[in-house]
Amino acid sequence: MRADAERSRRRILDAACEVFLERGPDAPLDAVVRRAGVGPGTLYRRFPDRTALVRALVTDLLGRLAEAAGRARTAEPDPYRALRRFAHAAADLRMGAAIVVLLERLVVDADLVAARARAVAEVEALLRAAQDAGQLRRDVGMGDLVLLCVRVSRPLPGGLAALDADGTLVHRHLDLALAGLRPGGGGGDGAGEGGAAPLSFEQVIEAAGRPGEPGATGMAE
Known part of the structure; x- marks a missing residue:
């Protein structure tokens, strides 16, 4: 091109x-x-048409998500710092929020499935490295991380948007949330015992579904 x-x-x-x-x-x-x-x-x-634009956009966002995870792992030898770097990059690009918004309009093709598989592999590698290093609770899954980024990076409504005019509030709230994912951060014992099971990305996609496609259950197929 x-x-x-x-x-x-x-x-x-x-x-x-x-x-x-x-x-x-x-x-x-x-x-x-x-x-x-x-x-x-x-x-x-x-x-x-709209279908082609939405499919291309989600495929592009998944590719950028994978690239951000790969860059974070290369740039930061410390696993938690790499995960944090990735989460902040994802929040800046509002990738997760856009993908979730567009799921109901998404028609899956082979390119999108491949992009999704690459993104999942890259992000899960970051999660596993941080967990293996004892820097991240075992009850945190990729779905938890993605939805956390979605919740934090969605635009604030109405006049509240003025509170984050320079974009720094998103990153403050993301750091506060990420601190709670560390062992001893609260809400669990760091090993996944006694807490909710990790939420996978497949579960997020499955829950979103794809209205208008008979028999479809989401991007996971």
Whole structure:
């Protein structure tokens, strides 16, 4: 793909992520066009309909999620610091929140399944390393981490958004939440005994489902 075409594609996907987060998966595509600063023809040549755009966006987000996890593991030899670095990168990109918002509009293809498998493998490697080092409670699963990032990174409603105008409040709350995932952080004994079972990413996808697709149970299939 030529550099200018890739830049246009990147602008469209970034704009779509912002618009869908703000206005939901049924937001008008004209809003995506305006946010991206491209013509309607540019969008529709690359993504002929909403289904294609949503599928491409989720595939892209999963790829970026995997890359963020890989970079964190390479940059930080300490397992907990690597996990924290990844969680903050994911919050900045609002990846998890966007994926959850778009699940009901998602039609799965082979590229998306492959992107999801890579993302799950990368993030679970971070979790296992932190748990094996005794730096993360055993009752924390990837689903717990993803939903934590979703809850923290969703835009605040109405006037409350002014409290996080510079984006720092998201990271403060994320650090507070991550501290509770460390052994001795509260809510469990660090070994998963007596607490809830870890929540997997498969369970999150299964719970979200895919309305409109008979017999479908989510991205896990």
